[in-house]
Amino acid sequence: KSLPLHCVVESVHSLHASLTIDTRQPWKRRPNIETDSYVIIAAATPWSEIVQTALQRLGYSQEVANTARGSLIIKHWKPIPLEQISDNPAVPVSDIVGELTSVITLRIVILRPKTSPFGEIKDKLLKLLVLQSHAVLRSTGCPLDE
Incomplete structure (x- = not known):
């Protein structure tokens, strides 16, 4: 049960x-x-x-x-x-x-x-990079999830 x-x-x-x-x-x-x-x-x-x-x-x-x-x-x-x-x-x-x-x-x-201020900045930059990568890859016809 x-x-x-x-x-x-x-x-x-x-x-x-x-x-x-x-x-x-x-x-x-x-x-x-x-x-x-x-x-x-x-x-x-x-x-x-x-x-x-x-x-x-x-x-x-x-x-x-x-x-x-x-x-x-x-x-x-x-x-x-x-x-x-x-x-x-x-x-x-x-x-x-x-x-x-x-x-x-x-x-x-x-x-x-x-996290330290440097760690926060690093995390935010990584998130931004991933978001930008999604947009660029999607525009070229190759989304990350495929």
Whole structure:
């Protein structure tokens, strides 16, 4: 048996920033939402592995999953850290969220170190180059996706 689970993956530049986010104050700086999707989780998945399993299914690397932190959001409640939900890390996910999948969101915060100004410029130039290459190749009748 499997459970559909709504997942939101947010990236922050420091784990301290993830702890100070208050969802009730939208004017404060929010983390970057990388993914907002559903994941199918096996009902027998141990509770302690829910974040790693969800990130793996969403295509994130094991390295990112190792530093990720998770919390559950029930409708408009404040996020509840996963460590505070169960003392037994081996309890199956279905025992905790089985009947709640329609009203909960698994919020996962991942760490993405801030890039230097030079790195940002390099990334923007690479994106521009790829966009220009697409246009040039497309105009010559040879799009990149073929």
